[in-house]
Amino acid sequence: MRKISLLLRLVFRLGLANIFRVVLYRVRLFSGWRPRPLDKVFPGGDFFPVDRRIVQYSEPFKVRLFGWFGFEVASCPAWHADPLSPSRVIPADKDWHETLGCLNGVDPKPIWELSRFYWAPQLGLEGRDGKMDSAARLNSWLSNWLSANPPNRGINWACGQEAAIRLMNLALTSVLWGSVRQPSEALKWLVEAHARRIAATFQYAIGQDNNHGSAEACALFVAGTWGSLWGMDDSAELAVLGRRWLNNRALRLIEKDGSPIQYSVTYHRANLETFSFAQFWAGKVGVVGLSGEAQDRVVEGAKWLHSLIDPITGDVPNLGANDGSHLFALSESSYRDFRPTVAFVSAVFDRGLPWLEYDDVRLRAFGIKTEKGTAWSPPMAFNGSGGGFQVAHSGDAMVVLRQPRFKYRPSQSDALHLDFRLFGRNLLRDAGTYCYAGDAESVAYFGGAVGHNTVQFDGRDQMPKISRFLFGDWLDGDVYETVVEEDGSICFGAGYTDSFGARHIRSVRLAKDFLKVTDSLDGSFAKAVLRWRFMPVELEFLSLSAESVRVLVHDGRSTMMTVSSSGPIFRSGLVDGWESRHYLQRTSLQVLEVEVRLPTTLTTELRWNA
Numbered sequence: 001m002r003k004i005s006l007l008l009r010l011v012f013r014l015g016l017a018n019i020f021r022v023v024l025y026r027v028r029l030f031s032g033w034r035p036r037p038l039d040k041v042f043p044g045g046d047f048f049p050v051d052r053r054i055v056q057y058s059e060p061f062k063v064r065l066f067g068w069f070g071f072e073v074a075s076c077p078a079w080h081a082d083p084l085s086p087s088r089v090i091p092a093d094k095d096w097h098e099t100l101g102c103l104n105g106v107d108p109k110p111i112w113e114l115s116r117f118y119w120a121p122q123l124g125l126e127g128r129d130g131k132m133d134s135a136a137r138l139n140s141w142l143s144n145w146l147s148a149n150p151p152n153r154g155i156n157w158a159c160g161q162e163a164a165i166r167l168m169n170l171a172l173t174s175v176l177w178g179s180v181r182q183p184s185e186a187l188k189w190l191v192e193a194h195a196r197r198i199a200a201t202f203q204y205a206i207g208q209d210n211n212h213g214s215a216e217a218c219a220l221f222v223a224g225t226w227g228s229l230w231g232m233d234d235s236a237e238l239a240v241l242g243r244r245w246l247n248n249r250a251l252r253l254i255e256k257d258g259s260p261i262q263y264s265v266t267y268h269r270a271n272l273e274t275f276s277f278a279q280f281w282a283g284k285v286g287v288v289g290l291s292g293e294a295q296d297r298v299v300e301g302a303k304w305l306h307s308l309i310d311p312i313t314g315d316v317p318n319l320g321a322n323d324g325s326h327l328f329a330l331s332e333s334s335y336r337d338f339r340p341t342v343a344f345v346s347a348v349f350d351r352g353l354p355w356l357e358y359d360d361v362r363l364r365a366f367g368i369k370t371e372k373g374t375a376w377s378p379p380m381a382f383n384g385s386g387g388g389f390q391v392a393h394s395g396d397a398m399v400v401l402r403q404p405r406f407k408y409r410p411s412q413s414d415a416l417h418l419d420f421r422l423f424g425r426n427l428l429r430d431a432g433t434y435c436y437a438g439d440a441e442s443v444a445y446f447g448g449a450v451g452h453n454t455v456q457f458d459g460r461d462q463m464p465k466i467s468r469f470l471f472g473d474w475l476d477g478d479v480y481e482t483v484v485e486e487d488g489s490i491c492f493g494a495g496y497t498d499s500f501g502a503r504h505i506r507s508v509r510l511a512k513d514f515l516k517v518t519d520s521l522d523g524s525f526a527k528a529v530l531r532w533r534f535m536p537v538e539l540e541f542l543s544l545s546a547e548s549v550r551v552l553v554h555d556g557r558s559t560m561m562t563v564s565s566s567g568p569i570f571r572s573g574l575v576d577g578w579e580s581r582h583y584l585q586r587t588s589l590q591v592l593e594v595e596v597r598l599p600t601t602l603t604t605e606l607r608w609n610a
Contacts, residue, residue: 006464006466006472006473009472009473010466010470010472010474013406013409013474014209014409015209017207018206018207018208018209019207020207021203021204021206021207022204022207022208024203025201025203025204025207029097034095034097034152035152035196035197035200035201036196036200037151037152037196038151038189038192038193038196040189040192042146042186042189043185043186043189044186045184045185045186046139046184046186047138047139047142047143047184047186047187047190048124048127048135048138048139048173048174048177048179048184048187049177049179049184050127050132050135050136050138050139057133057134057136057137057140058133059133060072060073060074061073061119061123061134061137063077063114063118063119065083065084065110065113065114065324066113066324066335066582066583066584066585067324067326067329067334067335067336067582067583068335068582068585069083069084069584069585071083076140076141076144076145077114077141079092079114079115079144079145079148079149079156080092080111080148080154080155080156081111082110082111083110083113083114084110084584085110088106090102090103090108090111090154090155091154092148092149092153092154092155093153093154094153094154095152095153096152096153096154096155096157096158097158099154099155099158100155100158102155103437105437106437106438107435107436107437107438107584108155108158108159108437109323109324109436109583109584110584111155111156112155112156112159112162113324115145115149115156115162115166116162116165116166116169117165117166117169117170117173118169118326118329119141120138120141120142120169120170120172120173121169121172121173121176121328121330122330123135123137123138123141123173124138124172124173124174124176124177125176125330125365127177128176128177128178138173142190146190151193151196151197152197157197160197160198160200160201160202160204160205160212160216161205161211161212161215161216163194163197163198163219164194164198164215164216164218164219164220165215165219165327166194167191167194167195167198167219167222167223168215168218168219168222168274168277168327168328169328170187170190170191170194171191171222171226171281172277172328172330174187175281175284175366176365176366180226180284180285181229181285183226183229183230188227188230188232191223191226191227191232192223192227192232192233194219194223195219195220195223195224195227195232195238198216198219198220198223199220199234199238199241202216202217202220202241202245206245209252209408209409210253210262210267210408211253211262211267211270211271211274211325213245213249214246214249214250214253214271214274214275215270215274215327217241217242217244217245217246217248217249218242218246218274218275218277218278219242220238220239220241220242220245221238221239221242221243221246221278221281221282222242222278222281223235223238223242224236224237224238224239224240224241224242225239225242225281225282225285225287226285229285239287242278243288243289243290246275246278246289246290246294247290247291247293247294249271249275250275250290250294250297250298251293251294251297253271254268254271254297254298254300254301255386255387256297256300256386257300257304257382257383257384257385257386257387258297258300258301258302258303258304258305258386259301259304259382259384259386259387259388259389260301260304260320260387261386261387261407261408262320262321262408262411263319263320263321263387263388263389263402263408263410263411263412263414264319264320264321264322264411265305265308265316265317265318265319265320265322265338266320266321266322266323266324266325266326267320267321267323267325268301268304268305269305269325269326269338269341270325270326270327271301272298272301272302272305272341272342272344272345273327273328273341273344274327275290275294275298275345276298276341276344276345276348276349277327277328278290279295279298279348279349280344280348280366280368295349298345298349299345299346299349299350301345302341302342302345302346302354303376303378304382305338305341305342306342306354306376306378307378307379307382307391307393308338308391308398308400309338309339309342310421310424311339311355312424313336313337313424314333314334314336314337314338314339314340315336315337315338315426316336316338317400317419317421317426317429317430318419318426318429318430318431318432318579318580318581319389319400319402319414319417319419319430320411320412320414321411321412321433321447322432322433322580322581322582322583323433323436323583324582324583324584328344328362330361330362330365333360335582336581336582339354339355339358339360340360340362342354343355343358343360343362343363344360344362344363346370346376347363347368347370348368351369351370351371352370352371352375353370353375354375354376355375355376356375378393380392380393380394380490381393381483381490381492382483383482383483383492384401384403384405384483384492384494387405388402388403388404388405388406388477389401389402389403390403390483390492390494390508392483392490392492392508392510394489394490394510394511394512395511395512395513395610396422396423396424396512396610397420397421397422397510397512397515398420398421398422399418399419399420399508399510399515400418400419400420401416401417401418401492401493401494401506401508402414402415402416402417402418402419402452402454403415403416403477403480403494404416404462404475404476404477404494404496405477406474406475406476409469409470409471409474410463410471410474410475411447411469412433412447412448412451412452413447413448413449413452413461413462413463413471414430414449414451414452414454415449415454415462415475415477415496415504416454416455416494416495416496416504416506417430417452417453417454418453418454418506418508418517419453420453420515420606422559422608423557425535425555426535427534427535427537427553427559428453428532428533428534428535428606429453429533429534429535429579429589430451430452430453430533430579431445431446431450431451431452431533431577431578431579431580432446432451432579432580432581432586433446433447433580433583434446434578434580434583434584434585434586435580435583435584436468436469437468442586443468444461444465445578446578446580448461449461449462450531451533451578452531452533453531453532453533454504454506454530454531455504455519455521455528455529455530455531455602456528456529456531457498457500457502457504457525457527457528458500458502458525458526458527458528459527459529460500462475462496462498463475463498463499464499473498473499475496475498476496477494477495477496478495478496478497479493479494479495479496479505480493480494481493481494481507486509488511488512489509489510489511490509490510490511491507491508491509491510492507492508493505493506493507493508493518494506495520497523500524500525501523501524501525502521502523502524502525502528503520503521503522503523504519504520504521505519505520506518506519506520507520512610513607513608513609513610514605514606514607514608515604515605515606515607516603516604516605516606517603517604517605517606518601518602518603518604519601519602519603519604520601521596521599521600521601521602522599523599526597527570527595527596527597528595528596528597529593529594529595530563530593530594530595530596530602530604531591531592531593532551532561532563532591532592532604533577533579533589533591534551534553534589534590534591534592535589536587536588536589536590537553537554537555538553538554539551539552539553539554539574539590539592540552540554541572541573541574541592543572544562546568546569547564547565547566547567547568547569548562548563548564548565548569549562549563549569549572549573549592549594550562550563551574551592557608557609558607558608558609559606559607559608559609560606560607560608561592561604561605561606562604562605563592563594563602563603563604563605564602564603564605565594565596565600565601565602565603566600566601566602567596567598567599567600568596568598569594569595569596570595570596570597571593571594571595572592572593572594572595573592573593574590574591574592574593575590575591575593576588576590576591577589577590577591
């Protein structure tokens, strides 16, 4: 009975229109409906013009998956194999809707990654700059991919978003090649085949109410405006549909304060790049792009991300779902460098750069001109009234507090998680994601309360898990302490009561040389565990008394954490933990755990030499 009640409440939170779109899609599939195949025969020939005397490439090409797994490909990739487990191969001869059933619960993302065509812009840029074997490889790989993946056959056509990312990368490659207005017949055919696949299930993507809809809207806008240059069927309708939903998604997925409604920094990056590329593309083909309101929202989104970025490394806290997505990864910067995205948005919409001394290879490759002297100055604090992130800066320290505000479905049980950066190092950090499909223990660890700097009650998550991507009983925070300045420090906080009656209120005070976090625990629970997840660094644990413990951080700055309790501490100490800063990669770190068995107040003080 409780589960039925849970599902009924969830239906209204997800939105009846979105539920209808998803149900209609599944009913159509069950009834035998399939996308209409392209009725034109592939014309053959090169996708991008190349000197026909260069038909071979000699040296292997290095590709990198999810920003960390690099390997060399000598001839052509195995498009239906998992590069991380080459023996795992998905049948290529099945209809697209049947292929996911062949996975038996195993993650399809490693197989999809190479078929996103992230390598195409890289090869295109090298070919444009005179490296003819890269140009030859580009055409060869595209031809080989199409032979192995005819439209609507196999796993690489199973998801409309995957097709959208491919189409966008083809468009980006054409921009770099300088052939946007004169695409080859082969490229026209491939663009139309992808547009047909995306349009067929587009309403399902909108029903997901996330980055799937923004990516597919951008792809339809690109295909429609591009196809109008050569008279592609339905190009005008696709352009209108794509533009309409691009504007809609920009206002939906980015809050007015710039924070992401998906509660993820990497999905936020993907959305920002999607919207800014659509605007950049509109200028290339001479059409109207995003509305003024949507443009303003995208810029606010970039400014929010800018407030989290370490200006030296470009890294940000590893907040929310992190699936390894990095659209248009043309830059040589690392996967965890978020500066290229903010620079791209700033250049496209503001014709400026967010940092005075910053140079990005993408802006040079695209020929985007910027004006100097327009660097952004991040605010000292964000109040978190939109997407539920309170951000504060003081000296060399930054704190992010995850408020329990859920307009969109939460992907992690991370209420009141606190992330802390000091001197450019993410000292207290989120576990990340690691994987979406795999062993249940890993999925529960990284996405659950145990993977965050918060309090876990009775060994369970803050919200019950209904399915792989869905929590029930979304928390509604009942305490919000807005950001205020007091005695040279910044103060804020939030709190909630979960569906089991356990109550957690967290107050934060940040100054230039200390961080104080007060956790008030009350209500119905048998035990509560406070966790602080440290970056990989040498730590020393000290038990000071029955009510207090200390951790010395051997970082050369006399950094020290003390946790005190208003009642007895039942258990405390450093335990081994995991983190995942890249999808499907995990490394070890240490976690301080402090367990209490009664309602109490835990006070954490972190001090350092400023």
